[in-house]
Amino acid sequence: MVQRQLPNPAELLELMKFKKPELNGKKRRLDAALTIDDLRTIAKRRTPKAAFDYTDGAAEGELSLSRARQAFRDVEFHPGILKPAPTVDTSVEVLGGPSALPFGIAPTGFTRLMQTEGEIAGAGAAAAAGIPFTLSTLGTTSIEGVKAANPHGRNWFQLYVMRDREISYELTRRAAAAGFDTLQFTVDTPVAGARLRDKRNGFSIPPQLTLGTIINAIPRPWWWYDFLTTPKLEFASLSTTGGTVGELLDAAMDPTISYDDLAVIRDIWPGKIVIKGVQNVEDSVRLRDAGVDGIVLSNHGGRQLDRAPIPFHLLPHVRKATGDDFTVMVDTGIMNGADIVASVALGADFTLIGRAYLYGLMAGGREGVDRTIEILRTEIERTMRLLGVSSLAELTPAHVTQLTRLVPVSGSLASAAAEAATR
Ligand SMILES: Cc1cc2nc3c(=O)[nH]c(=O)nc-3n(C[C@H](O)[C@H](O)[C@H](O)COP(=O)(O)O)c2cc1C
Numbered sequence: 001m002v003q004r005q006l007p008n009p010a011e012l013l014e015l016m017k018f019k020k021p022e023l024n025g026k027k028r029r030l031d032a033a034l035t036i037d038d039l040r041t042i043a044k045r046r047t048p049k050a051a052f053d054y055t056d057g058a059a060e061g062e063l064s065l066s067r068a069r070q071a072f073r074d075v076e077f078h079p080g081i082l083k084p085a086p087t088v089d090t091s092v093e094v095l096g097g098p099s100a101l102p103f104g105i106a107p108t109g110f111t112r113l114m115q116t117e118g119e120i121a122g123a124g125a126a127a128a129a130g131i132p133f134t135l136s137t138l139g140t141t142s143i144e145g146v147k148a149a150n151p152h153g154r155n156w157f158q159l160y161v162m163r164d165r166e167i168s169y170e171l172t173r174r175a176a177a178a179g180f181d182t183l184q185f186t187v188d189t190p191v192a193g194a195r196l197r198d199k200r201n202g203f204s205i206p207p208q209l210t211l212g213t214i215i216n217a218i219p220r221p222w223w224w225y226d227f228l229t230t231p232k233l234e235f236a237s238l239s240t241t242g243g244t245v246g247e248l249l250d251a252a253m254d255p256t257i258s259y260d261d262l263a264v265i266r267d268i269w270p271g272k273i274v275i276k277g278v279q280n281v282e283d284s285v286r287l288r289d290a291g292v293d294g295i296v297l298s299n300h301g302g303r304q305l306d307r308a309p310i311p312f313h314l315l316p317h318v319r320k321a322t323g324d325d326f327t328v329m330v331d332t333g334i335m336n337g338a339d340i341v342a343s344v345a346l347g348a349d350f351t352l353i354g355r356a357y358l359y360g361l362m363a364g365g366r367e368g369v370d371r372t373i374e375i376l377r378t379e380i381e382r383t384m385r386l387l388g389v390s391s392l393a394e395l396t397p398a399h400v401t402q403l404t405r406l407v408p409v410s411g412s413l414a415s416a417a418a419e420a421a422t423r
Contacts, residue, residue: 075403159265205243
């Protein structure tokens with residue numbers, strides 16, 4: 001028999017400890033976001049469809065992106081037990097400088113379209129967190145503007161080599177003069193990928209108003225208020241004649257860039273050079289031998305060649321072939337700090353986040369980017385603790401299995417995969 005008593009109001013009162021309501025709507029919204037996916041949901045609600053789709057979308061069937069995200073979800077971690085890690089050190093040295101966390105902000109074009117604070121929010125948040133910020137050639141804030149937002153931290157510049165070479169060289173010189181320490185030379189855009197969402201939305205630069213855009217604007221007044229009351233949205237370093245981003249890329253980019261361009265840029269740029277958009281083992285080795293400082297294994301967040309190799313799958317093979325002393329970074333599909341920990345375990349020196357940063361930006365400007373970094377930091381620290389490691393250097397391939405949902409059965413990675421399976 002359960003023993004019963006008369007209800008005691010004091011006991012009930014003790015249970016009724018309501019939290020003081022948070023009156024700041026933005027803070028309430030951001031605090032409620034526990035994952036990058038949560039930030040994405042808020043971003044979608046608050047951003048006009050064409051701008052959200054430009055950010056969230058990828059090329060053609062968007063398979064490169066969904067496969068890259070799936071590959072991270074298919075990680076199995078192997079924790080060590082009874083290895084106390086009361087504190088964890090998430091800092092790394094990369095390309096001759098420090099970063100408080102093993103990720104930096106990837107270059108993204110047209111960032112002020114997503115939310116008016118754009119690159120200033122990204123660079124400011126990177127400065128506060130002690131991580132590098134990368135400005136795109138197609139950025140909407142000037143090189144000097146980014147430097148002012150992150151005056152003491154690390155700024156990196158992403159270069160597209162354009163048909164008019166002088167424009168690219170001039171930007172490179174300006175970034176060097178402003179003290180940017182690393183150049184990311186992007187090589188995966190000989191032509192633009194087919195971003196079908198942009199086509200379907202009739203999205204163009206500068207944005208054009210259609211009946212659909214106006215109806216879509218009604219529930220998003222704050223975005224429009226920001227858009228109309230802040231400096232005009234335009235590329236900081238390029239002039240445009242209009243069209244979709246794809247059309248613009250095709251007009252501006254030179255599809256004939258080659259190793260010769262690399263040599264010219266090497267002469268102009270005094271800092272570190274990293275090639276972004278590397279997608280196989282052979283190119284990685286050739287670039288190392290050509291003397292670049294590092295590479296980013298990336299398929300441009302799935303925005304270029306659809307069904308491209310999954311960068312995270314390439315990682316262990318590239319690390320093995322290029323040796324321990326070459327800087328290998330990875331991006332595409334990172335949505336969780338655990339994705340970053342798995343990348344470091346499989347040999348990445350560093351990682352970059354594109355959309356994870358932009359979802360935060362769209363969800364809440366500067367504070368939203370701060371929230372992105374905070375969420376990833378928390379996830380990285382927790383994953384490290386649960387794995388029983390107290391520094392990133394302790395992570396090894398033994399901590400991670402890549403489950404084989406998408407195992408190559410023929411083609412260039414197949415023999416490596418077969419070899420791994422029999423180990
Ligand atoms: C909206 C958007 C714009 C981008 N613009 C550029 C760019 O101008 N230059 C570049 O090298 N990469 C660009 N990227 C690719 C990112 O630098 C990065 O490789 C990619 O976003 C990583 O994948 P993730 O978004 O899944 O993190 C862009 C990505 C997005 C989402």
